[in-house]
Amino acid sequence: MRGEGRQMAVISFRRIVIARMIAIGIVFLLVAAGIYGLGLDPGMVGRLVVTSTFGTRFGLENLALYMTPLLLTGAAVWLALRAGLWNIGAEGQFLAGASAAAAIGLSGGANPALAGSPAAFMSSSLTLVLAMTASFLAGALWSALPAAGRAWLGVSEIITTLLMNFIALYMVYALVTGPWADKVTGAQMSSARIEVVLPAFAGAVHCGWPIALLAVAMLALLFRRSRFSYCLALCGSNPEAARYAGIDVGRHVFVTLLLSGGIAGIGGMIEVFGTVHRLQGGLANGYGYLGIVVALLARKSALALVPAALLMAIILNAGIVLQTVQVSASAVLAMTGLLVFAIAVADDYAAWSRSGRAS
């Protein structure tokens, strides 16, 4: 028990960093113990993770590819959190965005006769722009019902956004086994290949990576002393006071969740056009849930989403390595859960001063 503590209004950066370092250290020890418990050598696995992630060009490119969706789902959850809202539905919004983008990509179809000509370039860039817009709208639409419920009826957005994930997943299954099923290769649970692709950025890394970074930068800019960000913070921390100050809390809640869903939806579009080139059942790969961790790690700074996404990308890469030594892919999920647990406790702990002087 904490005894004579006081909760601090503003927590110093140093306290947070120290508490989190300890928390992450404990998580690493627990994971090492778990790996040992499965009959593997933690030291060997650790070396394997480091060399395969940072030692090869392929590993580094993979990091960037993992970072891209994580940055966007992380930004989505982060934005909602600014207004004190929990968007647990980034996974579903991601899939909704991916489906809408795939609809555009599959309907367009590149004309081989035009390959290489300026007309082909024009039509493919038009497809990309359309797909991105559609994915934003679809993601926003996917969060609209939970958003309205929360904004005007007081229905917990945590459960409704989460349930929408399952609906999105089954919708994707219905699409890829039904109307959009791949009839060429007959791949299970997959749509046909989408011919239009995001242009390359560097090596195997596509333009989605800088786009995601740009989105985060724009979010950071939006939250620099803007009126909107102030209203959001007020709605989140004290809705009564916000209402008293003349802020339409319901509308702010609604718009924030819609924007949040839209950002996650763009993540889905980039994943389809940049990395996977198909709509698939396993497309979202847990990015929506990992986005919660990214947002949590970033706390109040949008720019901190970048290192947070990098950390989660490293963990995802570690998951691939673990799979090569016959550990289930869900080990990543377990690690993520432990990490959230530890960070939640660490943040709470850092908010308390033992002396009782700070207030």
Add this chain to the structure above:
Amino acid sequence: MVPLRESIVTLVLALVLHAMAYGSILALAAQGEVLAERAGVVDLGVEGLMALGAVLAVIVADATHSPWAGCLAAAAIGAAGAAAFGCATVILGASQTLCGVALTLLGLGASGVLGHSVAGRPVTATLPQWTLPGLSSGSPIGPVSSQGPMVWIAFLILPLILHVFLFRTAPGLALRAVGEAPASADASGLPVIRIRMLAVSAGGALAGLAGAAMTLSVLPVWSEGMIAGRGWIAVALVILCGYRPVLAALSSLFFGFVMSLGFFGQAQGWPVAPPLMNMSPYVVTILCMIVPSILFPKLRRLWAAPAALGAPYRREER
């Protein structure tokens, strides 16, 4: 006309059988969550605890050849996971939302790792069927009277016990007091932290048991992702039924019915794509959360959550 009528009767009976089996999973988890939330703690980790319970039940039942040992192990892991959650939220006062989501991720992930070796293998040591005394199998509702023990526990025994406990006994009053006004409860000498920890752990045990009911009785095979959001539906049910155990059991039956419609549609060859049928429980849950609050805005006061729900109690802030 007789054959048609008979086929309809068998169809309805089969549907009820399915609904009770699937509903029992929800009922166990939802009633556990009622306990935790009545004490003022939102445990969003139900989904993860169910997954852990489901996989451990399979492993232990297979190793010991006793389904009851499997149930016990599932309840134990559920209680242990919930106790860990309680340590972080009730004792340390960390965010309940965050730790609940963390527990779900941890439970889903850990169950995947643990169940790697037993995935897809049919469970041999399943729970027996219990036949309700006084109902012969010859009677029209005969087939329904013989079901897995968890069905009877979830729908008959547990609601009764929980209802009497919560609303007719002193410890139950203490538990509700801790959820409504922890400071007053503390002032009148109730151990707030201990009561909350006990309620959360008991709720976790029931969530684990719900997982065991799934793999040892309803669907006797473990596969990753088989819990498929049922834990979250259970959490939603608790809000829908106004934190009342009997209503939680009844609404679980309804949702069991919605879930079994999906299987039925496939079996009967209804012209609806299977994924769309599987979607229905989630759609119905969301509608059930939103529509009543539009239609009956006044109901909210009567159906209100415990006043201190979600807020950590710290004596020094009193």
